[in-house]
Amino acid sequence: MTKNLYPVPQAVKDRALISNEDYLAMYQESVANPDSFWAEHGKRLDWIKPFTQVKNTCFEPNKVSIKWFEDGLLNASYNCIDRHLKDNANKTALIFEGDSPEVSYSVTYQQVHDNVAKIANGLKKLGVEKGDRVAVYMPMTLDAIYAMQACARIGAVHSVIFGGFSPNAIADRIVDSQAKVIITADEARRGGRTVPLKANVDEALARKDVTSITHCLVFKNTQADVDFDPAIDVWAHELTADLPAVCEPEAMNAEDPLFILYTSGSTGKPKGVMHTTGGYLTYASMTQEFIFDIHPDDIYWCAADVGWITGHSYIVYGPMANGCTQVIFEGVPTYPSSSRIGDVVDKHQVTVLYTAPTAIRALMAKGDEPYATNKRDTLRVMGSVGEPINPEAWNWYYENIGNSQCPIVDTWWQTETGGIMITPLPGATDLKPGSATRPFFGVQPALADADGNLLEGAIDGNLVILDSWPGQARTIYGDHERFEQTYFSTYANRYFTGDGARRDEDGYFWITGRVDDVLNVSGHRLGTAEIESALVAHESIAEAAVVGYPHDIKGQGIYVYVTPVEGIEADEELTKAVRNWVRKELSPIATPDLIHWTTGLPKTRSGKIMRRILRKIAANEHQALGDTSTLADPSVVDDLIENRLNR
Numbered sequence: 001m002t003k004n005l006y007p008v009p010q011a012v013k014d015r016a017l018i019s020n021e022d023y024l025a026m027y028q029e030s031v032a033n034p035d036s037f038w039a040e041h042g043k044r045l046d047w048i049k050p051f052t053q054v055k056n057t058c059f060e061p062n063k064v065s066i067k068w069f070e071d072g073l074l075n076a077s078y079n080c081i082d083r084h085l086k087d088n089a090n091k092t093a094l095i096f097e098g099d100s101p102e103v104s105y106s107v108t109y110q111q112v113h114d115n116v117a118k119i120a121n122g123l124k125k126l127g128v129e130k131g132d133r134v135a136v137y138m139p140m141t142l143d144a145i146y147a148m149q150a151c152a153r154i155g156a157v158h159s160v161i162f163g164g165f166s167p168n169a170i171a172d173r174i175v176d177s178q179a180k181v182i183i184t185a186d187e188a189r190r191g192g193r194t195v196p197l198k199a200n201v202d203e204a205l206a207r208k209d210v211t212s213i214t215h216c217l218v219f220k221n222t223q224a225d226v227d228f229d230p231a232i233d234v235w236a237h238e239l240t241a242d243l244p245a246v247c248e249p250e251a252m253n254a255e256d257p258l259f260i261l262y263t264s265g266s267t268g269k270p271k272g273v274m275h276t277t278g279g280y281l282t283y284a285s286m287t288q289e290f291i292f293d294i295h296p297d298d299i300y301w302c303a304a305d306v307g308w309i310t311g312h313s314y315i316v317y318g319p320m321a322n323g324c325t326q327v328i329f330e331g332v333p334t335y336p337s338s339s340r341i342g343d344v345v346d347k348h349q350v351t352v353l354y355t356a357p358t359a360i361r362a363l364m365a366k367g368d369e370p371y372a373t374n375k376r377d378t379l380r381v382m383g384s385v386g387e388p389i390n391p392e393a394w395n396w397y398y399e400n401i402g403n404s405q406c407p408i409v410d411t412w413w414q415t416e417t418g419g420i421m422i423t424p425l426p427g428a429t430d431l432k433p434g435s436a437t438r439p440f441f442g443v444q445p446a447l448a449d450a451d452g453n454l455l456e457g458a459i460d461g462n463l464v465i466l467d468s469w470p471g472q473a474r475t476i477y478g479d480h481e482r483f484e485q486t487y488f489s490t491y492a493n494r495y496f497t498g499d500g501a502r503r504d505e506d507g508y509f510w511i512t513g514r515v516d517d518v519l520n521v522s523g524h525r526l527g528t529a530e531i532e533s534a535l536v537a538h539e540s541i542a543e544a545a546v547v548g549y550p551h552d553i554k555g556q557g558i559y560v561y562v563t564p565v566e567g568i569e570a571d572e573e574l575t576k577a578v579r580n581w582v583r584k585e586l587s588p589i590a591t592p593d594l595i596h597w598t599t600g601l602p603k604t605r606s607g608k609i610m611r612r613i614l615r616k617i618a619a620n621e622h623q624a625l626g627d628t629s630t631l632a633d634p635s636v637v638d639d640l641i642e643n644r645l646n647r
């Protein structure tokens, strides 16, 4: 049975960095005096030229501008590597755990330094300069981390593209960012299979509108044979063989871009969320330390992929800025068996584990036995991220992985927030399963109704943030207007998250999920518009509408309504073809779970598709459709209900 309150265990409290009294006092200070609070915490980084200004931010309509520490100079890679060399050169930085459990090895901070410096020099040799964009399409190997750090070292802006994305998605991202170089590997390994990364890049680069790339830097990973075009392709091991293992870090302004990361919105193509250097790194490192209660001897493991923001902030930047020892995992939780997470914890004596509800639910579905074969008694703190964690999964995680000893920090945040925003602190916060609890320092969440009124007390509403924090995204690359439009126009002078939430009587926040047309499938963010545009690009499809529906493992599944073009008879073969088409056009993550062929979609008289109705039918809630009187042809609805797929 899930209890509803889990007080901080005494053992955790005893060694925690932040107590509840600390939390309350520091939180109060952080919102009352943000300038002095962040001036103090900005000092956790090493600055080439210290900042004298702290917060300079404006959320006003048409004037949105976000700057932190704007006159300071620093280098992110220096902060993540070099500054640890004086005392901790031989401390283990990264413990690589391969897709195969037989492969693992460690590297020290000194070795990370040398590898990063060589690649940084290699990028320079390829003509990459400060401010240039570099696309990174890599497996979850140490080379991916070196590549990102190498970009940061020379002031190049990395744009990591998740290794599960298809050639088309790669091409879109290259075109938007006008990347000069793309870094990839022969193949990736995942769950005993391989992914043809280099071949996917080749296909992306063949698209006519992809004209910005001058070189493709290729790492060997599986040693597979790949096509190699000497006019553009460069082997990383050849390029770096004779280059020095020293590379002076570039002095960057705090507001110089560090990276672009594409994410899905409710409309249009994915947007390039842009993060800058000083505020982002301050926030990533401070949140990582306090939220996971990091001590120098911790073995930290964030089981995310560097292709997502979690991998950026809580693998590549936060933990490394803090000089942590961390596990880098190439594989998946269910390979070679579903005991893998526990096995890796025991093998490397992991003390802090950060993973996602979808992984937990997948393990939960396999029963408790796999976790009887490992001990996990080194674990102290566990984290959850990516989507709301249902109390059943929370409880299973708490008991079966954490041996009922480890606080779970349910961390709510977004690609755009740069770091964790609402979360428990292990030594400070009494837990309620399913609640992300309270705001981190400097974060002012509030709930608003549809008219923009802020709501008081225990209530449901749309989650907004009242003022800026250092890790906040600064813009959408190349489209500041879209940035303002997306995040600052729904509610004037506030950042709108796109999420709904409830605040309870104790002031705890419970995130209820997206309130816009964004899906969360296994913790991956997908725009319904994106999937729809891939669908209608298929020759047999006239019209498409995509909605989410509750899915036991994935959180949300993808339910697709499609109308065939005239004269086309939809059959099983076409359904299969459409499924493959979406995989190929976008990504396997976007593969429709259910494809519902129909002759018509419910539309208003002005032609707008009524998604509310489609969502209800997909969720099997057609008994409560609400008002359908504004439909142009109400009979369409009966037909859809009759043929619904999710019974």
Ligand code: WT7
Residues within 6 Å of the ligand: 263, 308, 309, 310, 384, 385, 386, 387, 388, 389, 410, 411, 412, 413, 414, 415, 416, 436, 497, 498, 499, 511, 513, 514, 520, 523, 524, 525
């Ligand atoms: C969306 C952001 C943040 C890194 C991974 C996802 C959902 C994220 C939680 C949580 C409830 C969560 C929200 C948010 N989300 N964490 N702990 N509880 N919902 O980043 O791809 O930018 O997606 O993920 O809906 O808006 P992202």
